[in-house]
Amino acid sequence: MHPHGPMRRKERQITEMAEIADILKLGKVMNIALSDDNVPFTVPVFYAYDGKAVYFHSSLAGTKIAIMKKNSKICFSVSLDNGHLESDKACDFEAKHRTVIGFGNAVFVEDEAEKTKALDLIVALFTDKKFEYPANSLRGTAVIRIDIESVKGKKHGI
Structure with missing residues (x-):
């Protein structure tokens, strides 16, 4: 069964792709989840969304690179507006958030123009300066x- 089954709390589901895209465009840190022979591995990365795909950068070696070379399946999540909603009852505290979870395939970008475009998008999240x-x-x-295969959004308390 694919992890993107029906959402249990339908009133919290974001159904408009434009709103999901806004969350992906506003975020800076994305958590990626990988699997190596059924052993999970998760790591936060800086990223950028170009309206079609999500990009991140890394060194050429390391655990995430080794795993993605063996298994390109990837799950990612971005969460904004994190906080909490208080209650008079301990068990009624809730998370305040806008979250996107997606699934796709990791592709190593070799084309220099696409690589530069992706790095420019990531750098632009932090500064207006242009770099060579x-x-x-x-x-x-x-x-x-x-390359995104499926994506879902959820919000609460916003």
Whole structure:
């Protein structure tokens, strides 16, 4: 069974793709979940969304790179407006959030123009400055594109 089954709390589901896209565009940190021979691995990464795919960068080696080379299936999540809603009862506290969870395939970007575009999108989350990427830096940086297969959004307390 695919993890994106029906949402239990339908009143919290975000049904408009434009709202899901807004959350993906506003976030800066995404958690990715990978699996290596049925052993889960999760890590936060800086990312950017271009309206079609999600991009993040990494060194060329390490645990996440090794896992993605063996298994390109990836789950990702972005959560904004985190906080809580208080209650007079301990068990009635609730999370305040807008969250997107998606599934897709990790693709290692080799095309220099696409790699540069992705890095520009990520850098633009933090500064208006424009940068050049020396050829040796581009060769030494992995850029991964997540081709999204499915995505869901949920919100509460917003």
